[in-house]
Amino acid sequence: MKITLKDGSVMEFAQEMAIIDIAKEISEGLARVATSAKLNGEITDLRTVVKEDAELEILTFDSEDGKGAFHHTAAHIMAQAVKRLYPETKLAIGPSIANGFYYDLDRETPFVAEDLEKIEAEMKKIVKEGLALEQFTKSREDAIAYFKEKEEPYKVELIEDLPEDAEISFYSQGEFTDLCAGPHLMSTKTVKAFKLTSLAGAYWRGDEKNKMLTRIYGVAYPKKAELDEYLHMMEEAKKRDHRKLGRELGLFMMCDEGPGFPFFLPKGMVLKNTLLEYWRDLHKKNGYVEINTPIILSRHLWENSGHWDHYKDNMYTTVIDDEDFAVKPMNCPGGMLVYKSEPHSYKDLPLRAGELGLVHRHEKSGALHGLFRVRCFTQDDAHIFMTPEQIRDEIKGVARLIDEVYSLFGFKYHVELSTRPEDSMGSDEDWELATEGLRGALDDLGLEYVVNEGDGAFYGPKIDFHLEDSIGRTWQCGTIQLDMQMPQRFELEYTGADGEKHRPIMIHRVAFGSIERFIGILIEHFAGAFPTWLAPVQVKVLPISDKYMDYGQKVLAELEAAGIRAEIDTRAEKIGYKIREAQMNKIPYMLVVGAKEEETGVVSVRSRFAGDEGQKELADFICAVKEEIEGKVIRQVEKED
């Protein structure tokens, strides 16, 4: 028996089979429960037996759509429970999201945490009832009348925005009916494991001018084990929170006197400087020169660059000698002035000018978040000026450089291409050319990417690099932005081989993005246990008692002479106590020294890494650690604390 699947693939089976068994085959023996199925375009029961030449569309929880259908059904179950418990509640929207679902609700008395427990209990009942989901349609007019009668103003508003002749799709389960395009599960009983996770405010239709509704978030899985795994992951994420670890490890601090302005502490500064050293070295090797432009520049410059028009609400300004100045929110205008300061020949191009530029942006108070969202940060910026023929190669070069950076830290990543936004400058032709330039380079590299329509910068399209950390979260860091506006506004030129003046093309690009934010991501990625080359303290010397302090100092001196960042614990504490503290500070190597070591001239090594325990000649240890640092090696941490 042959069956054609939605994606066009054809599967062959020896005998006629029920949809649910085919679903199990498709999910490669994972025996995941199919969430919904369409047979020859009709939604059907999973037990339906499929006959020859059928066209089958199966959604399993392993696919994005299937997960969506699952979460969406969970959202309906929650709405149903809410309406049962609090019939006066008005329903807004309840979509599925990456890890679950939410529903926006409007009720005179705001929901409180205790309500969530009651709602969960009612949801459990609905799941147990095993209500079948059924789809039906109404005309637009009937649909509006239906929700007017039910006194659901938000649903009425949603339908009113749909075209006149639209067929409005509904799903019902038991006494509950909701406006919904689907797809959904066949029955509420499939939603075996769920939890309502939080309560928050959210604007109706995401517009801050509209009324704020109550949003209830939840997560749902086909199996309890999967829910537990998710909740465990959230716990893990909390333990890795860079704000907590930043304080515990003495890396950085925040204080009331400077909301959103991080203070770097000595250990954090070592980490930051190590990253910057790496950055400078890498860029030098890749043909970049380094520049530095002022933090405060005249308003005229920002008007010329377009930032004043597009961005002044987020810029810090000041008056100097009766003239307006602004603190830079970006480095590019300064970079333009550097380029313009002398004439250029095509032979100078591409000109790659890097700048570790400190920028300030007045972010809204509610947007601040540790090092992830700050009001002042260092961009590892660079502006590349080039001829049109060089676009592809340069973009490819930058993409390779970004790949090298992320790979070094063990990040996987994915790429997104963002196109022209509504509020933008420049002609259609320029945007077309710029966008195709980026697309072409990505295609040349064979990089897969997703397109975000309308998500570009106001001056040009961009390629964003989203890296994935050790617990699966993604962060946008690197970006390559092609800019055809800035060279024009600043009248940049170079002399071509033909002796004529030409306008260079420019790209802005960052790899880390913001050094501060990248440090935050590194802290969470490594849970504070940095690879040795990044660790603020690489080796801690732990003398057993006062008597071996001198030998400890000698060991310390040798480590330091070898360029290893080392400390010694000279306190009159037991060895167990010193080890515990060094362990909690996530120091890669501990050297225990006592009578035995002093006599034989060895050190006893203890480390976070596997297979490093035991006694070693000091010289051998130093050699191994130096090699590890120079190779920027990431070693597997034996056990998490």
Add this chain to the structure above:
RNA sequence: GCUGGAAUAGCUCAGUCGGUAGAGCACUUCACUCGUAAUGAAGGGGUCGUCGGUUCAAGUCCGAUUUCCAGCUCCA
């Protein structure tokens, strides 16, 4: 910025009905001189985020404000 919550010692937190503030860790001192994740004892440390109000009396009740947390909006 918006909605909701929080703020008590360096950190984590307790503090009942309004009656003048408490623990553990950290810190200091002393004793112990120790072999792989917390030695014992003693001591110092707080205008209870800030300003105002109610009260005989405010950490506690009320208002404003600042900062933080969750989410929304925003992130060129």
